[in-house]
Amino acid sequence: MSDVAAPVAALVEELSKLPGVGVKTAQRLTFFILRSPNDQARRLAEAILRVKESIIYCSRCYNITETDPCPICSNPSRDQDAICVVEEPLDVLALEKTGVYKGLYHVLHGALSPLNGIGRKDIRIDELLKRLAGGNVQEVILATNPGFEGDYTAGVIKDDIKNEVAAPSLRVTSLARGLPLGSDLEYADEGTLSRALEGRREI
Amino acid sequence: MSDVAAPVAALVEELSKLPGVGVKTAQRLTFFILRSPNDQARRLAEAILRVKESIIYCSRCYNITETDPCPICSNPSRDQDAICVVEEPLDVLALEKTGVYKGLYHVLHGALSPLNGIGRKDIRIDELLKRLAGGNVQEVILATNPGFEGDYTAGVIKDDIKNEVAAPSLRVTSLARGLPLGSDLEYADEGTLSRALEGRREI
Numbered sequence: 001m002s003d004v005a006a007p008v009a010a011l012v013e014e015l016s017k018l019p020g021v022g023v024k025t026a027q028r029l030t031f032f033i034l035r036s037p038n039d040q041a042r043r044l045a046e047a048i049l050r051v052k053e054s055i056i057y058c059s060r061c062y063n064i065t066e067t068d069p070c071p072i073c074s075n076p077s078r079d080q081d082a083i084c085v086v087e088e089p090l091d092v093l094a095l096e097k098t099g100v101y102k103g104l105y106h107v108l109h110g111a112l113s114p115l116n117g118i119g120r121k122d123i124r125i126d127e128l129l130k131r132l133a134g135g136n137v138q139e140v141i142l143a144t145n146p147g148f149e150g151d152y153t154a155g156v157i158k159d160d161i162k163n164e165v166a167a168p169s170l171r172v173t174s175l176a177r178g179l180p181l182g183s184d185l186e187y188a189d190e191g192t193l194s195r196a197l198e199g200r201r202e203i
Numbered sequence: 204m205s206d207v208a209a210p211v212a213a214l215v216e217e218l219s220k221l222p223g224v225g226v227k228t229a230q231r232l233t234f235f236i237l238r239s240p241n242d243q244a245r246r247l248a249e250a251i252l253r254v255k256e257s258i259i260y261c262s263r264c265y266n267i268t269e270t271d272p273c274p275i276c277s278n279p280s281r282d283q284d285a286i287c288v289v290e291e292p293l294d295v296l297a298l299e300k301t302g303v304y305k306g307l308y309h310v311l312h313g314a315l316s317p318l319n320g321i322g323r324k325d326i327r328i329d330e331l332l333k334r335l336a337g338g339n340v341q342e343v344i345l346a347t348n349p350g351f352e353g354d355y356t357a358g359v360i361k362d363d364i365k366n367e368v369a370a371p372s373l374r375v376t377s378l379a380r381g382l383p384l385g386s387d388l389e390y391a392d393e394g395t396l397s398r399a400l401e402g403r404r405e406i
Binding site: 008011013014015017018019020028030031032033034038040041043044045049053054055064065066070089093096 | 209213220232235237243245248249253256258268269273292
């Protein structure tokens with residue numbers, strides 16, 4: 001990049017820090033931005049700055065928000081007696097898109113991962129237990145990612161609730177495991193197929 | 204995205220305008236930016252703005268540059284009698300990395316594509332002919348992309364030079380076609396293999 005203009009080299013470098021963006025992709029994005037209308041590039045730059053300036057974490061559910069509490073926590077028409085526990089804000093997005101769930105959320109911001117040194121203090125488990133101590137919640141849906149770390153995290157939270165939250169009527173549930181819609185049975189992995197069998201229902 | 208904070212939705216929208224970035228990737232990038240240090244996000248935003256503010260096109264070779272003429276055109280130690288014609292600024296980058304070529308460039312900003320309505324007036328062919336009319340250039344290397352549009356563009360430029368530039372000593376060459384380094388002969392496509400046979404050299 002010796003003879004390349006410094007601002008171009010700088011943008012390539014900054015873009016290649018994004019996840020999944022290598023140097024080649026960063027170059028392509030840079031030249032796309034160079035060629036795009038000034039307006040569009042400015043909107044992108046401003047959106048980046050604005051998101052950093054105005055986004056905070058909700059002090060109840062720890063989802064990202066512009067206002068505290070967040071629109072979901074402060075919406076009185078949502079079921080106040082159910083909390084769906086997810087790893088990331090993106091998971092809230094995915095669940096909201098279904099339109100099926102009308103309760104509240106709790107964003108852990110990660111999953112327990114002893115191998116990567118991510119323990120209880122690194123994610124928002126204690127904050128969840130504190131919310132549950134209030135006693136109004138009837139159901140906690142553990143919607144961590146299916147997989148080792150998500151399942152382990154859900155197990156730890158389940159035990160914690162049992163041991164530390166004195167609320168005998170509180171149900172702890174998890175999302176159903178099984179075949180994804182539109183999938184092919186013959187290509188399903190063993191784990192998924194076992195879970196689908198175990199979870200079979202009368203029709 | 205109904206209950207998602209507006210700045211988050213805005214950044215997802217702006218990012219998904221980038222080539223190869225769908226909504227899912229844009230969401231992932233947005234949450235990465237949200238979580239990255241303020242400094243890093245600010246540097247990215249500023250790099251985008253700076254590239255749009257300070258980058259212009261060289262009035263000789265039409266490569267992107269901060270100064271006109273560009274560092275390559277204004278470098279007296281480069282061979283002034285050779286011009287390598289490429290489609291995009293990224294191609295200049297790739298050729299410069301080899302360190303083999305010491306001449307000048309001419310960036311067409313595209314290739315002729317009758318099917319997509321891209322004709323002579325849309326790329327910098329006339330500007331190239333004007334440079335050649337000066338009479339100092341001894342060799343034009345046509346380094347358009349191997350493929351239909353690039354080859355067609357190279358053919359048109361070659362004919363134009365023959366018909367319009369009165370310079371009998373001017374050589375017009377193109378990059379060698381053949382097997383790429385590290386490739387497997389058995390997986391090479393027919394076209395590449397034919398070109399590799401036609402272009403065989405004594406060793």
